[in-house]
Amino acid sequence: MLLLLLGMPFASDASAATPENRASGAGTRIVVDQVGNEVELPAEVNRVVIASAWPLASVFCLFEGNVDKLVGLDPAIISAAENSLLVKVAPKIVHVPSGFSKNGVLNVEELLKLKPDVVLYASAVPGDYEACKRAGIPAVGFRLDVKGFNAVETINSWMELLGRVMNTAIEAEDFVAYGRDMQHKVAERLKDVPQSGRPRCMFIHGYEASAVRVPGASSWADYWIGASGGVNVASEAGKGTKSVNMEQIYAWNPEKIFITNFLPLLPDDLYGNRITGHDWTPVEAVKRAAVRKLPLGMYRWYVTCSDSALMLLWMAKENHPELFADIDMNRTVKDFYRKFYGLALSDGEVASIFEAKREAAAGI
Numbered sequence: 001m002l003l004l005l006l007g008m009p010f011a012s013d014a015s016a017a018t019p020e021n022r023a024s025g026a027g028t029r030i031v032v033d034q035v036g037n038e039v040e041l042p043a044e045v046n047r048v049v050i051a052s053a054w055p056l057a058s059v060f061c062l063f064e065g066n067v068d069k070l071v072g073l074d075p076a077i078i079s080a081a082e083n084s085l086l087v088k089v090a091p092k093i094v095h096v097p098s099g100f101s102k103n104g105v106l107n108v109e110e111l112l113k114l115k116p117d118v119v120l121y122a123s124a125v126p127g128d129y130e131a132c133k134r135a136g137i138p139a140v141g142f143r144l145d146v147k148g149f150n151a152v153e154t155i156n157s158w159m160e161l162l163g164r165v166m167n168t169a170i171e172a173e174d175f176v177a178y179g180r181d182m183q184h185k186v187a188e189r190l191k192d193v194p195q196s197g198r199p200r201c202m203f204i205h206g207y208e209a210s211a212v213r214v215p216g217a218s219s220w221a222d223y224w225i226g227a228s229g230g231v232n233v234a235s236e237a238g239k240g241t242k243s244v245n246m247e248q249i250y251a252w253n254p255e256k257i258f259i260t261n262f263l264p265l266l267p268d269d270l271y272g273n274r275i276t277g278h279d280w281t282p283v284e285a286v287k288r289a290a291v292r293k294l295p296l297g298m299y300r301w302y303v304t305c306s307d308s309a310l311m312l313l314w315m316a317k318e319n320h321p322e323l324f325a326d327i328d329m330n331r332t333v334k335d336f337y338r339k340f341y342g343l344a345l346s347d348g349e350v351a352s353i354f355e356a357k358r359e360a361a362a363g364i
Contacts, residue, residue, distance in 0.1 A: 204258070
């Protein structure tokens with residue numbers, strides 16, 4: 001398993017430093033989460049529910065080596081796991097109860113039946129915290145923007161907090177070093193690329209009846225595009241994910257489009273112009289057949305996850321294939337999974353990471 005294979009203690013940088021666990025009442029301790037809340041937890045945590053902090057499930061399973069302490073998972077986590085390689089590490093994950101959450105809303109009565117010691121949630125979903133607070137359930141928040149949406153550094157900070165929640169030291173220095181080395185490698189190759197040589201990119205994160213949901217500034221997409229040598233055309237729309245019409249997309253005219261794996265849309269849907277009310281034929285990325293569905297390995301690569309270093313390299317190769325022509329992504333993935341997950345992937349399993357899957361979308 002990832003965190004059991006690494007041989008040296010985890011060391012976060014100073015900007016990620018957080019207060020250590022400290023004793024509270026008899027048999028309890030205080031953990032300060034990434035929202036700044038002081039959360040009282042039992043000395044030993046044995047029953048964990050992961051709500052809106054979806055990517056944490058893959059890290060948790062790799063950390064624990066099994067799902068024995070997971071008593072509840074949001075349905076979106078299950079749908080990702082069923083279509084990912086996480087089931088090779090933790091086959092029982094697909095049987096963890098998920099009925100406590102529907103369309104991202106917690107059912108407190110169902111949640112209480114699970115008798116959790118703690119609920120792990122994303123800070124962007126404060127409703128999870130409020131529901132748990134009313135029910136008297138400890139809830140620990142993980143921030144998506146804790147590192148300015150730098151996914152590689154974010155996963156390091158999440159692992160550190162998860163270790164404190166579970167009251168166990170995480171050994172991950174090699175993993176941290178790999179991610180930072182990858183950031184340096186990519187940045188070094190892109191340092192001389194002028195602004196005019198950076199492709200205009202856009203992510204699609206959702207659809208509405210008459211609009212497309214696109215991530216602008218201060219988003220995972222903005223980090224991935226910028227770090228991989230592109231320009232996020234949607235950044236001018238403001239921070240976060242925005243709804244825009246096709247006229248705006250025509251004006252931006254992105255040269256490359258990336259579809260997140262949280263919705264069932266596939267590149268062929270754009271190429272075949274199959275979306276009612278949306279004509280994609282004039283868009284440059286469609287003309288160039290430069291629409292890509294994001295990969296899914298241990299988890300959906302759009303957000304921070306244990307595969308984030310691979311996502312950065314994949315994005316850089318997509319945006320600047322000539323600068324990364326020597327990189328064999330299949331070999332890189334195989335080496336990464338063997339080193340950190342102890343998995344020897346077949347060619348077919350590697351291919352499955354990069355194959356578009358409708359079924360892996362959240363909520364399907």
